[in-house]
Amino acid sequence: MLRRLLQGAAAGAAGTTALNALTYLDMALRGRPTSSTPEQTVEKMSSSVGVGIPGDDDTRANRVQGIGALMGLATGVLVGAALGAVDEATGGALRRLPPSVLGTGVATGALVGANGPMAVMGISDPRTWSASDWASDLVPHAGYGLVTALAYSAMAD
Numbered sequence: 588m589l590r591r592l593l594q595g596a597a598a599g600a601a602g603t604t605a606l607n608a609l610t611y612l613d614m615a616l617r618g619r620p621t622s623s624t625p626e627q628t629v630e631k632m633s634s635s636v637g638v639g640i641p642g643d644d645d646t647r648a649n650r651v652q653g654i655g656a657l658m659g660l661a662t663g664v665l666v667g668a669a670l671g672a673v674d675e676a677t678g679g680a681l682r683r684l685p686p687s688v689l690g691t692g693v694a695t696g697a698l699v700g701a702n703g704p705m706a707v708m709g710i711s712d713p714r715t716w717s718a719s720d721w722a723s724d725l726v727p728h729a730g731y732g733l734v735t736a737l738a739y740s741a742m743a744d
Contacts, residue, residue, distance in 0.1 A: 679743070690734075
């Protein structure tokens with residue numbers, strides 16, 4: 588089980604790199620700004636649990652931004668680890684799926700892991716997103732899913 592978890596985590600890290608690359612490429616091509624939702628999530632979570640983030644205004648803002656990015660990385664690695672765990676629990680059934688099918692499932696898991704908490708906390712409501720908003724979110728997550736699936740399948744064979 589540990590081997591599959593680690594393979595999944597490594598595959599999730601590779602997928603997260605793809606997601607970040609696609610996001611930054613979109614920002615560079617369209618000139619769009621970064622999303623503030625990771626920072627808003629950190630702020631809301633910090634407030635909810637009563638743990639302050641220390642520092643003067645600039646230092647605190649930098650910490651919040653860093654924590655938001657780390658949460659995204661953690662989500663990608665954890666979704667990959669979950670892939671490894673589910674694959675192990677099903678006797679390798681996921682490895683036998685075509686990469687496109689597995690990638691779609693992995694991308695869906697990442698979308699829920701990333702957007703679910705923000706929706707629950709009222710930070711973002713995907714029901715109100717424009718087509719451009721959806722494209723900005725779906726394309727990088729699709730890249731995440733495909734790269735994670737391909738990397739996991741390559742390592743797991």
